[in-house]
Amino acid sequence: MRLTVKVWRQKSAKDKGRLVTYDVPNVSTHMSFLEMLDVLNEGLIEKGEEPIAFDHDCREGICGMCGMVINGIAHGPQPLTTNCQLHMRNFKDGDIITIEPWRSRAFPVIKDLVVDRSAFDRIIAAGGFISAGTGSAQDGNVVPVPKEDSDRAMDAAACIGCGACVAACPNASAMLFVAAKIGHLGLLPQGQPERQSRARRMVAAMDAEGFGACSNHGECAAVCPKGIDLSFIARLNRDLVGATLVG
Numbered sequence: 001m002r003l004t005v006k007v008w009r010q011k012s013a014k015d016k017g018r019l020v021t022y023d024v025p026n027v028s029t030h031m032s033f034l035e036m037l038d039v040l041n042e043g044l045i046e047k048g049e050e051p052i053a054f055d056h057d058c059r060e061g062i063c064g065m066c067g068m069v070i071n072g073i074a075h076g077p078q079p080l081t082t083n084c085q086l087h088m089r090n091f092k093d094g095d096i097i098t099i100e101p102w103r104s105r106a107f108p109v110i111k112d113l114v115v116d117r118s119a120f121d122r123i124i125a126a127g128g129f130i131s132a133g134t135g136s137a138q139d140g141n142v143v144p145v146p147k148e149d150s151d152r153a154m155d156a157a158a159c160i161g162c163g164a165c166v167a168a169c170p171n172a173s174a175m176l177f178v179a180a181k182i183g184h185l186g187l188l189p190q191g192q193p194e195r196q197s198r199a200r201r202m203v204a205a206m207d208a209e210g211f212g213a214c215s216n217h218g219e220c221a222a223v224c225p226k227g228i229d230l231s232f233i234a235r236l237n238r239d240l241v242g243a244t245l246v247g
Helices: 033-046 118-127 147-157 164-168 174-184 197-208 219-223 233-246
Strands: 003-009 016-023 095-099 109-111
Touching: 003 033, 016 033, 118 174, 118 197, 147 174, 164 174, 164 219, 174 197, 174 219, 174 233, 197 233
Parallel strands: 003 095
Antiparallel strands: 003 016
């Protein structure tokens, strides 16, 4: 099939940026979205033009590197899917596709579709760790954890830190990301010593990075490729209130 793509091109953080239109012929329905961009870039290179810069790594929906807004939706039209797992069979011949980077003050554009997401790393460094010595791997039944808690902890741990929640939120809030990281550790025995201080430090780091406040729009959960739900934000708020009361 043949597609028309409008891609955000921006040489650097200081460049104003603009949408540039490209014609992409011979697109296979079996291609992933990133493979379609690879084909587009090959054509640009053959013409002596600058290829489109975009983040990618594992291309297996695990690393969280790929991230772009496709036709106004973070990660595109297919729910629970990263860009690298989005296949071109979700589009039709002749479609016009608009591709933009994540839009957030805390995610400044580096080049084209690549944004600086190191703010997430700094939030993790503020409290996403445990001090309890765990030693070598233990038998799964040594530390008693209710199955409901272990299942929820695994749900939270599925967060790949892609930033789609920030891109979709009208306030550019990172609450779902932070809630997942806090919930993952807070549901397990090893994460209890820092549970309250963790919430306080990570939320403070999030605010310092310039992310917006959560106003419960729910757009974050709607685009999360790992299906992390809003209940983790409620859990984060409870932990934060507890940390405030303790002082």
